[in-house]
Amino acid sequence: MPTEDGVTAQMRYYADLIMWRQRAPEVAESLEAEGPPPPEPEDGLTGKVLWYEYHPPSAREYQQFLDAAVAGSAITAEDRDALAELPPIDGVAAIRARLASKDAPEEGTTT
Structure with a gap:
């Protein structure tokens, strides 16, 4: 459940990971080996991708993930098939790449 400021456990994990990479890399390595906590609804599709990279989905979870990706307009129905x-x-890696390319600035633009 997110905190009052809307921060989920997964968001906190990645913020902590960044901090520990700068302060104590050995702590960051330990955290990274464990992977993130399970996603909450607020983590969205990206949260599921990050979770599944450490905990591959079952066949049923994967089908539900693909359905969520279509519903969230991350992929088309044809892509899903x-x-x-x-x-x-x-498939999780392919969707991660798709999400990353949507977040990347378009060629010829500046950030």
Whole structure:
């Protein structure tokens, strides 16, 4: 459950990870080996991607993940059909790449 300021456990994990990378890399390595906490609804599709990178989804979870990706307009129904043929971890990686490319500035623009 997010805190009053809307920060989820997963958000806190990544903020802590950044801090520990700067202050005590060995602590960061330990945190990173464990992976993030499970996503909450507020973490959205990206939270699921980050979780599944450490905890690959079951076949059923993967199908639900693909449905959520279509519902969130991260992929099309045609993409879903193609991704459904991949092993879950490969499909998660493909959606992560898709999300990253949507967040990247368009060529010729500045941030």
